[in-house]
Amino acid sequence: MEVKIGVQYAARELVLESAQTPAEVEQAVTEAMSKDSVLTLTDEKGRRVIVPVGKLAYVEIAETSNRPFGFTTR
Numbered sequence: 001m002e003v004k005i006g007v008q009y010a011a012r013e014l015v016l017e018s019a020q021t022p023a024e025v026e027q028a029v030t031e032a033m034s035k036d037s038v039l040t041l042t043d044e045k046g047r048r049v050i051v052p053v054g055k056l057a058y059v060e061i062a063e064t065s066n067r068p069f070g071f072t073t074r
Contacts, residue, residue, distance in 0.1 A: 001025070003041060005049070006057035014051070016043040022061045029059050 003025055005014040018025060018041060025041065032039040032053050039051045039059075 002062045004058075004060040004062070005039075005041075005051060006059075007051060008055050008057050014049060016041065016047075016049055018042065019044050022063070025059075025061050 001018050001020065001022060003016050003018050005016075007014065020028075020041070028041060029039055033056075036053055039049075039053055039056065041049050043049065
């Protein structure tokens with residue numbers, strides 16, 4: 001699943017592929033915001049992304065689509 005995180009005063013967004021479900025990511029964001037702490041997510045390679053909640057602009061949670069690519073005859 002793809003997660004995009006907008007950070008205030010940053011020109012680019014953070015994009016990571018996560019093995020977590022959309023519900024798990026949403027729960028992590030909600031908990032971090034309620035505690036006014038940091039949002040910590042782990043990508044598929046085990047790397048951690050830590051963002052202070054006060055700097056979050058938005059969090060976009062999207063399912064990764066497995067669209068066919070190339071030339072197909074179907």
